[in-house]
Structures are given as C-alpha cells and as structure tokens.
Amino acid sequence: MVTHVPAEEYGDERGALLSFLEEQRGGIRRSVLGLTDEQSAARPSASELxxxxxxxxxxxxxxxxxxxxxxxxxxxxxxRSNWHECFALVDGETVESQLAYWEQVAAETEAFVRSVPSLDDTFPLPDQPWFPPEGRASVRWVLLHLIRETARHAGHADIIRESLDGKTAFELVALAAK
Structure with a gap:
C-alpha cells in the first residue's frame, strides 16, 4: 500500500498524478482495517460521516x-433529493463490497488516464452549480480534483477512526504492513 510517492517511481506526469491519487486512496482504505461493518457505520461525532x-x-x-x-x-x-445516500451504506451494501467496487473503479481510472492522448483533453460538464462554471474540464483537472477530494476525505477518515478506537494513521500503516 502506498504511503508516500517516491519521485523516482512515477516516471511521468500521468504516473505521478495516479500515484498521488493512490496514496490518498490508501489512507481511506486503511481507515477501515480490522473494523466490523457496525464500527464502519458508526458516526462518532456530530457529523453524519x-x-x-x-x-x-x-x-x-x-x-x-x-x-x-x-x-x-x-x-x-x-x-438534491438523494445526495446524502452516497455517504451511507444502504440496501445490503458492506464495506467489503464498496472496497471491491472502488478497486474496479481505480483500475478503470488508471486505464482511462493512460489511454487518453493528452491530459489537456477536455470534456463537457453538466450545467449545475456544483460543477466548474467553465462547462468543461481537462483530464489533468479531473485527476487533481480527485486527489483533492480523496485527500480531504482521508483526513476525515483519520479523525473518525481515531475517535472509534484511538488508532492513528501511523498505526494503521503498520497494521496494513503485517
């Protein structure tokens, strides 16, 4: 599991961006190590997370x-009516099933990023207030956005996990290495 991104290993910009994204995914994955589904569903703070x-x-x-x-x-x-459902396991979903799904998504992300002719390639976005107002985004922008989004939630995961059982990110890295 990636816990840092050594400069010599990523090679090019695509590799670097994908490695930094994987580093942040690892933080979230480690946050659920050794927990039951009940513990993973717990909300130990005022937040709904x-x-x-x-x-x-x-x-x-x-x-x-x-x-x-x-x-x-x-x-x-x-x-707007169901956005909150993306933050809770429902209808028989489990952490294990979501981790497996995320693994597939990550593989699709990597394959797509490696296949596009240029990270400057753009695509249209829906005209909704939570998307960039320019109406288009580049593949590079999407990767940077995913790194930012995943890192933000990795920080949330660190706090939630420590609130549940006191384990810190460093302890979870050691646990994952076993």
Missing part, C-alpha cells in the same frame, strides 16, 4: 468523474 460512507462516497465520486471524462453517464446519479 462514517468510514463506510466515506469509502462509498469516494468510489462513487471517482467513478462519476471518469465516466463523464469518457463521455458516459455515471453509474449512480445523485440529485
């Missing part, structure tokens, strides 16, 4: 951005 919900959210977000970049519809479309 849970670790299981964060795993689901980042997988859905990554899939939706890459689908749009490919000119496809996202697998799950959320609007």
């Amino acid at each position: 849970s670790l299981g919900g964060l795993v689901k959210h980042v997988a859905e977000v990554e899939q939706s951005w890459i689908a749009r970049a490919k000119g496809e519809e996202p697998a799950v479309v959320r609007d």
Whole structure:
C-alpha cells in the first residue's frame, strides 16, 4: 500500500498524478482495517460521516468523474433529493463490497488516464452549480480534483477512526504492513 510517492517511481506526469491519487486512496482504505461493518457505520461525532460512507462516497465520486471524462453517464446519479445516500451504506451494501467496487473503479481510472492522448483533453460538464462554471474540464483537472477530494476525505477518515478506537494513521500503516 502506498504511503508516500517516491519521485523516482512515477516516471511521468500521468504516473505521478495516479500515484498521488493512490496514496490518498490508501489512507481511506486503511481507515477501515480490522473494523466490523457496525464500527464502519458508526458516526462518532456530530457529523453524519462514517468510514463506510466515506469509502462509498469516494468510489462513487471517482467513478462519476471518469465516466463523464469518457463521455458516459455515471453509474449512480445523485440529485438534491438523494445526495446524502452516497455517504451511507444502504440496501445490503458492506464495506467489503464498496472496497471491491472502488478497486474496479481505480483500475478503470488508471486505464482511462493512460489511454487518453493528452491530459489537456477536455470534456463537457453538466450545467449545475456544483460543477466548474467553465462547462468543461481537462483530464489533468479531473485527476487533481480527485486527489483533492480523496485527500480531504482521508483526513476525515483519520479523525473518525481515531475517535472509534484511538488508532492513528501511523498505526494503521503498520497494521496494513503485517
């Protein structure tokens, strides 16, 4: 599991961006190590966030951005009435199933990024207030956005996990290495 990105290993810009994204994914994945589904669903603060919900959210977000970049519809479309469902496991979803789904999404992301002719290639965005107002985004912008989004939620995951059982990110790195 990546815990840092050594400069000599990523080679080019695509590799660097994908490596930094994977580094942040690892932080979230490690946050659920050794937890039951009940613990992963716990919300130990005033926030509605849970670790299981964060795993689901980042997988859905990554899939939706890459689908749009490919000119496809996202697998799950959320609007103002159901946006909160992306932050909670529902209808028999488990952390294990969401991690497996996210693994598939990550592989699709890597394959797509490696296949585009240029990171400068752009694609249209829906005309909704939560998308950039320019109406288009580049593949590079999407990767940077996914790194930022995943890193933000990795920080949330660190706090939630430490609130659940006191384990810090460093302890989880050691646990993952076993």
